[in-house]
Amino acid sequence: MVLQPSEAMPAYDPAKPDQRLRDFVRLLARQAARKFVEAERERASPDHLPD
Numbered sequence: 001m002v003l004q005p006s007e008a009m010p011a012y013d014p015a016k017p018d019q020r021l022r023d024f025v026r027l028l029a030r031q032a033a034r035k036f037v038e039a040e041r042e043r044a045s046p047d048h049l050p051d
Contacts, residue, residue: 012018
């Protein structure tokens with residue numbers, strides 16, 4: 001597979017961070033934080049039996 005740049009695709013500048021990558025990393029971080037909080041709430045709930 002070969003990536004062919006299109007007219008709509010902005011030129012890649014390695015000196016600048018890719019905004020799409022930043023947004024993707026933020027999305028993954030939010031999901032991980034949400035899962036962590038949910039797991040901690042479940043662990044702390046009164047009806048949760050200790051292992």
